[in-house]
Amino acid sequence: MKTRISALVDGELESHEIDEVLGAVRHNQEMRSQWCDCHLIGAALRRERGLGIDVTARVMSALETEPTVLAPKPRRANDWRRPALALAASAAGVSVVAWLTLSPGREASPLLAATPATGQRVVATVQSQSSPRLQEYLVAHQAYAPSGAMVGGARNIRTVSVSGEGR
Amino acid sequence: MLYSLAADAKPRIYSSGENTKPMGDREADRILVERVQAGDKQAFGLLVAKYQRKLARLISRMVRDSAEVEDIVQDSFIRAYRALPGFRNDSAFYTWLYRIGVNTAKNWLMTHGRRASATTGVDSEEAESYDEADLLRDTDTPERLLMTKQIGQTVNAAMEALPEDLRTAIVLREIDGLSYEEIAQVMDCPIGTVRSRIFRARDAISAKLRPLLDAAPDKRW
Numbered sequence: 045m046k047t048r049i050s051a052l053v054d055g056e057l058e059s060h061e062i063d064e065v066l067g068a069v070r071h072n073q074e075m076r077s078q079w080c081d082c083h084l085i086g087a088a089l090r091r092e093r094g095l096g097i098d099v100t101a102r103v104m105s106a107l108e109t110e111p112t113v114l115a116p117k118p119r120r121a122n123d124w125r126r127p128a129l130a131l132a133a134s135a136a137g138v139s140v141v142a143w144l145t146l147s148p149g150r151e152a153s154p155l156l157a158a159t160p161a162t163g164q165r166v167v168a169t170v171q172s173q174s175s176p177r178l179q180e181y182l183v184a185h186q187a188y189a190p191s192g193a194m195v196g197g198a199r200n201i202r203t204v205s206v207s208g209e210g211r
Numbered sequence: 212m213l214y215s216l217a218a219d220a221k222p223r224i225y226s227s228g229e230n231t232k233p234m235g236d237r238e239a240d241r242i243l244v245e246r247v248q249a250g251d252k253q254a255f256g257l258l259v260a261k262y263q264r265k266l267a268r269l270i271s272r273m274v275r276d277s278a279e280v281e282d283i284v285q286d287s288f289i290r291a292y293r294a295l296p297g298f299r300n301d302s303a304f305y306t307w308l309y310r311i312g313v314n315t316a317k318n319w320l321m322t323h324g325r326r327a328s329a330t331t332g333v334d335s336e337e338a339e340s341y342d343e344a345d346l347l348r349d350t351d352t353p354e355r356l357l358m359t360k361q362i363g364q365t366v367n368a369a370m371e372a373l374p375e376d377l378r379t380a381i382v383l384r385e386i387d388g389l390s391y392e393e394i395a396q397v398m399d400c401p402i403g404t405v406r407s408r409i410f411r412a413r414d415a416i417s418a419k420l421r422p423l424l425d426a427a428p429d430k431r432w
Contacts, residue, residue: 046410046414047406047407047410050406050409050410050413050414051233051391051406051410052239053261054236054384054391054409055233055234055235055236055237055238055239056233056234056390056391056406057233057234057239058233058234059234059238059242062234062239062242066243066246066251066253066254069253069254069257070251070253070254076253076256076257076260076432077431077432078417079257079260079261080260080431080432081413081416081417081420081421081424082413082417083260083261083264084362084420084424085366085385085413085416085417085420086385087264088362088363088366089366089370089381089382089385089386090385090386091363092264092268093268093359094264094267094268094271094355094359095264095358095359095362095363096354096355096356096357096358096359096362096427096429097263097264097267097280097281097284097355097429098263098427098429098431098432099259099263099267099281099284099285099288099429100256100259100260100263100431100432101429101430101431101432102285102429102430103256103259103263103285103288103289104252104255104256104259104432106285106289107252107255107289107292110289110292110293112250112252113247113248113250113292113293113295113296114248114249114250114296115248115249115295115296115297115298
């Protein structure tokens, strides 16, 4: 284990060994001292100044009162999926809008076009309702219809259209 | 004595596959940072032990008093720990840490109504290429200076007592900065032997240092 800690100091440990080494460091004070000594020896051999400084124990003691930091894990392997999904969603949205806008014969209900007999029955029913009495009633009460709102306007338009066909 | 042996070191070439390639210094830092971000405080201690002296030398260019330098180093590490969830490993950890150290020192100087000493123009990039040994102001207390001197003497004496192959291996690593593979080429031996020699050299030096360090005023981690 000590050989591995020495290799980790040099960045020469192989990736699959790191878990075991860090586990040992976490639980073993002697391993931590070895890590510190290795860095101190390197600094001394390079004739660096400030060899007497060692704030590690102070920092770690101060951190005992700090909440443990937890960062979200960065996504690495599946990063390509996000832009691909966004692109697919955009393409699907554009396709739906284009189909609704550009498709020929969208004004006529496809259901009515496919079943002409039913459509005639509807028209016939409406014609039978548009009697002169009803028309008078509608004209008389047109002023009370909600003209500002879209719903009221649409109702009147439908009524006039039906009346025209009835003549 | 200043050792250097690797005048004709060959360039670093990995003949083995990617899976057996060693992680490298920056990669080792990245792994430690990710451990801390996952809640492992002890991994942060390893980063503190690794970078505390570099950071202290950087800050001592801005602040003269050595006790204050230590306080600022400690404060910088605590700030770094708090900010670590936001660190994304886009830059090297030590570049990011140095920036925190410089900002902490500047804030400290502002709070205490002081101006930085003459060599304030420090940024993290400059700090890495800076020859500290020549320009660093010696601001240590007499006790710290004595400790530094004793550590240096002990390490030198231990080095002299090492067998030649161990001494060569650790000098190539620590002073010339060669990788294990390059050292293996220079010394004409397997990488595993290099790894073992460097460890044995450190172990022998460490054994000589322990009595001195155990008597040091700073409590050991």
